[in-house]
Structure formats: structure tokens, C-alpha cells
Amino acid sequence: NAGVTQTPKFQVLKTGQSMTLQCAQDMNHNSMYWYRQDPGMGLRLIYYSASEGTTDKGEVPNGYNVSRLNKREFSLRLESAAPSQTSVYFCASTGLQGPYEQYFGPGTRLTVT
Amino acid sequence: GENVGLHLPTLSVQEGDNSIINCAYSNSASDYFIWYKQESGKGPQFIIDIRSNMDKRQGQRVTVLLNKTVKHLSLQIAATQPGDSAVYFCAEDSGSARQLTFGSGTQLTVLP
Numbered sequence: 654n655a656g657v658t659q660t661p662k663f664q665v666l667k668t669g670q671s672m673t674l675q676c677a678q679d680m681n682h683n684s685m686y687w688y689r690q691d692p693g694m695g696l697r698l699i700y701y702s703a704s705e706g707t708t709d710k711g712e713v714p715n716g717y718n719v720s721r722l723n724k725r726e727f728s729l730r731l732e733s734a735a736p737s738q739t740s741v742y743f744c745a746s747t748g749l750q751g752p753y754e755q756y757f758g759p760g761t762r763l764t765v766t
Numbered sequence: 767g768e769n770v771g772l773h774l775p776t777l778s779v780q781e782g783d784n785s786i787i788n789c790a791y792s793n794s795a796s797d798y799f800i801w802y803k804q805e806s807g808k809g810p811q812f813i814i815d816i817r818s819n820m821d822k823r824q825g826q827r828v829t830v831l832l833n834k835t836v837k838h839l840s841l842q843i844a845a846t847q848p849g850d851s852a853v854y855f856c857a858e859d860s861g862s863a864r865q866l867t868f869g870s871g872t873q874l875t876v877l878p
Contacts, residue, residue: 657809686865693775695855695868696810711865743809753798753859753866757809 655679657758659744665764666734674729674761676744684747685727686711686755687719689740696743702727734765778875785846787872789839789856796858800866801830801841804853813841813854843874851876 660675678685683704688696698711702721716738718730727746731738741762745755779785791799797818802810814825816832816839823830829842839856853873857866 693870695870697868698865701865745809754800754812754815755866757811759809760807 657744657746657756659742659758659761661761662759663762665766666731667766668735670734671730671732672734672763673731674742674744674763675726676728676758677726678744678746678756679725680746680748680756681724682746682748682756683724685721686745686747687717687727687729688743688745689713689738690743690760691740699729699742731763734763736765739763739765775870776873776875778877779846780877781846781848783846785841785843785850785874787841787843787854787874789841789869791837791839791856791858793858793867794834794837798859799830799832799839800857801828801839802855802857802868803850804855804871806852810855846874846876848876848878850874 657678666672686701687699689699690696697713699713699717700708700711700719702708705721705724708719708721720728741760743760744758747755800815801813803813804810814828814830816823816830821832827844831840843850851874853871855868855871857868859866
């Protein structure tokens with residue numbers, strides 16, 4: 654049981670390049686989330702998917718798109734990377750019932766030059 | 767929107783002492799609060815949670831206190847150990863789609 658996995662762990666992009674961050678969970682969770690974490694700050698929600706087939710914007714969605722590929726997988730795409738998107742990205746998931754506890758992946762450290 | 771914030775950005779304690787990390791929240795309608803621990807280079811890890819109908823909850827070496835009158839949340843860690851060194855975040859439910867709003871975090875350093 655791996656929990657929440659993310660790939661890649663590290664990535665360096667040039668301004669204008671595109672990339673997709675992958676996330677998968679094996680806990681049969683319904684809801685999945687993408688956050689960004691900047692130095693000295695808490696996590697800010699980019700997009701979330703309350704259930705398979707649905708996605709919604711969070712606090713900071715500009716410059717990102719997401720795809721809930723199936724119940725397990727939720728990807729985050731940067732179409733044209735900007736230096737302001739340099740951050741650590743975390744994926745999380747939670748079940749439909751019970752507490753709101755979100756389980757987090759190990760993160761992707763992205764640098765845009 | 768309303769934010770969850772922390773009183774102290776850094777906290778240093780001697781090994782073996784008790785630690786208290788504080789959090790102020792502003793959304794009086796929040797029903798659920800969580801404390802997360804984040805070690806360097808890792809994702810946040812759940813520590814303990816509490817619902818708004820409680821004022822205290824205990825776990826293993828940790829206690830969360832909730833004071834709804836002043837909208838204050840605290841995390842107490844007993845007999846702090848070097849492995850407790852990390853950033854601690856409080857989070858509150860945002861009321862929809864099981865979203866959480868996170869505070870900015872407190873860095874706890876345990877001194878030998």
C-alpha cells in the first residue's frame with residue numbers, strides 16, 4: 654500500500670515549457686487535491702476533484718489545468734511555465750466518509766528559470 | 767477569504783520539555799480542525815484532529831485544545847524529542863468538497 658505517489662520528484666523547466674505532474678493513490682479515495690507550497694507559507698489549493706469525473710478550481714488555479722484520469726489518478730499540467738510557478742507541489746487525497754484527513758504525497762520540487 | 771494563521775513562526779524547546787504551538791482561526795463556522803507535521807523534504811503528515819463540538823482531544827504525546835470563544839487552537843507535545851523537529855500546520859475545513867485551509871506553519875526546533 655503505497656498511499657499517494659507523485660512523479661517526478663524534481664523538475665527544472667525553462668519559461669514557456671510545458672509539463673505534467675502525475676499523482677496516484679491506492680486508498681480508493683474519492684477526493685483528490687493539488688496544492689502548491691512556497692517558502693515560509695502554508696499550502697494553497699490549486700485544483701481539486703471531489704469525485705471521479707469532476708474538477709474544480711481552488712484558490713490559485715491560474716496557469717494550471719488538471720485531469721482526473723480515473724479514480725486513482727489526478728494530474729496537474731502547466732501549459733506555459735512561468736518563474737512564478739517555481740514551488741513545491743503536493744498532491745493529496747481523502748475518502749468520502751469520515752474525517753477530512755488528507756493524505757499527502759512526497760511532493761514535486763519545480764524550478765522555472 | 768478567511769485565513770488560518772499562527773501566532774509564532776518559530777519555536778525552540780529543550781529536549782524533554784513540553785511544546786505548545788498556537789493557531790488562530792477566523793472562520794467561526796469551521797467544524798473541523800487538523801494539525802499536520804511536515805518534516806524537511808516531505809509531505810505533511812496527519813497528527814491529530816478535533817471537531818468543533820469538542821474542546822480537547824488527546825493522542826499519543828499530543829493534545830489539541832480548541833477554544834471557540836476566542837477562535838484559538840493549540841497543539842501540545844509532551845516530552846518533546848529530536849524527531850519532533852518539523853514545521854507544524856493547523857488547518858480548518860473550508861465547508862465544501864472536503865477542502866482544508868492551511869495556516870502558514872510554525873517551525874519547531876528541539877535543542878539537545
